[in-house]
Amino acid sequence: MRIELDRLKAEGQYRTLAESASSCEDGWIWRDGKRMLNLASNHYLGLGHRLDEAALARWTENAGEAVAGFGTDADAAIRTGATASRLIVGGDPAIGRFERDFAAYKGTEASLVFGSGYMANVGIIGALVGRNDIVFSDKLNHASIVDGAVLSRAETVRYRNRDMDHLESLLRRADPSKKKLIVTDSVFSMDGSIAPLAELAELKERYGAMLMVDEAHSGGVYGREGEGLAHALGLTGRIDVQMGTFGKAYGCYGAYAAGDAVVIDYLVNKARSLIFSTALPPMVVHAIRDQWKAVRRDGWRRERLLSQAEWLRMQLRGAGFDTGDSECHIVPVIVGSNERAVAFGRRLQEEGVAAVPIRPPTVPEGTARIRFTPMATHREEDLQMALERIVTVGRELGVVPG
Numbered sequence: 001m002r003i004e005l006d007r008l009k010a011e012g013q014y015r016t017l018a019e020s021a022s023s024c025e026d027g028w029i030w031r032d033g034k035r036m037l038n039l040a041s042n043h044y045l046g047l048g049h050r051l052d053e054a055a056l057a058r059w060t061e062n063a064g065e066a067v068a069g070f071g072t073d074a075d076a077a078i079r080t081g082a083t084a085s086r087l088i089v090g091g092d093p094a095i096g097r098f099e100r101d102f103a104a105y106k107g108t109e110a111s112l113v114f115g116s117g118y119m120a121n122v123g124i125i126g127a128l129v130g131r132n133d134i135v136f137s138d139k140l141n142h143a144s145i146v147d148g149a150v151l152s153r154a155e156t157v158r159y160r161n162r163d164m165d166h167l168e169s170l171l172r173r174a175d176p177s178k179k180k181l182i183v184t185d186s187v188f189s190m191d192g193s194i195a196p197l198a199e200l201a202e203l204k205e206r207y208g209a210m211l212m213v214d215e216a217h218s219g220g221v222y223g224r225e226g227e228g229l230a231h232a233l234g235l236t237g238r239i240d241v242q243m244g245t246f247g248k249a250y251g252c253y254g255a256y257a258a259g260d261a262v263v264i265d266y267l268v269n270k271a272r273s274l275i276f277s278t279a280l281p282p283m284v285v286h287a288i289r290d291q292w293k294a295v296r297r298d299g300w301r302r303e304r305l306l307s308q309a310e311w312l313r314m315q316l317r318g319a320g321f322d323t324g325d326s327e328c329h330i331v332p333v334i335v336g337s338n339e340r341a342v343a344f345g346r347r348l349q350e351e352g353v354a355a356v357p358i359r360p361p362t363v364p365e366g367t368a369r370i371r372f373t374p375m376a377t378h379r380e381e382d383l384q385m386a387l388e389r390i391v392t393v394g395r396e397l398g399v400v401p402g
């Protein structure tokens, strides 16, 4: 282990855990004892997330409806443990009720709550395909999709990022008798680029494949009430499974799958990360519902997030930074080597900007980067301050010309 850890250090790949405490109202963070502007989180909409008396009253009201006949006090709303898997006795009524409401919002027949996005991807892919099937996976898909494909034991065929010609050539070559699953992030988490969902739906129909879309970074951000990109593009009915997480724009924890009732029924019977794991605590389900309501209500957060990100991207590009294919609220600055990304991140943190280096295997070799993610609640003057410091440090380290 020591040898491997030394190798990671020598390659600029060594990682450590930092203590961080975030404030979402204004987008600042305490990190390793220092106050910084938080440009590194996935809490895009900056929703407050604390259990105060008002939240408790709302949760209690929800729990009250859900546990009619079992008493309706605050106790039901703040239970910290589900006691078992959903398939045993962990099915608090709040979960099923939330799933029905959430499916209506997504425009699907049904939805299913998972413990986290990672668990959802591993469970869904493992349920949909097996040993004799093929997964067609975008090369930049999230690690949880990669792991889901590996665990499914299906053959995995990776296509070049968003390259539909490449995907089609691979589909054409594949054994027509095999079950096929195309899977993609809708927004690529480290690039801020967007998958061509309509073309993917066309290919899946042409080649008789299933299509699964990971809305982790688009849920809450796109759509009139944050329903996600597939919904915003009118593609809901053409996608077999949408999944997403409640840990990012929704500002909570947990995840979902959404699709036809038969698909969700199938997942209940086959998704091992659902079946063999304790259900989310009821209090977390109430918190998810609460955050989801705020996401629907606060359209201004989506608008502000996207305009702040557009401003940041334009300013960074104007200053000479390489922001890759970014076209949404995720704005990477690609610097190349791991060492340079680590130095850039460290200097920015010294300057009061929480910026975290992203290195392989999270991104391809030679494309280490800082991934900037503004929040809807960042003040303009704070973003301006961050931009000035990014430019100063970028010049100091030779990332952009001085």
Ligand SMILES: Cc1ncc(COP(=O)(O)O)c(C=O)c1O
Binding pocket: 116, 117, 118, 119, 121, 142, 144, 185, 189, 214, 216, 217, 245, 246, 247, 254, 255
């Ligand atoms: C595209 C994508 N899918 C899935 C996940 C996993 O979600 P969670 O953090 O809820 O496990 C993430 C987040 O890390 C992600 O970026």
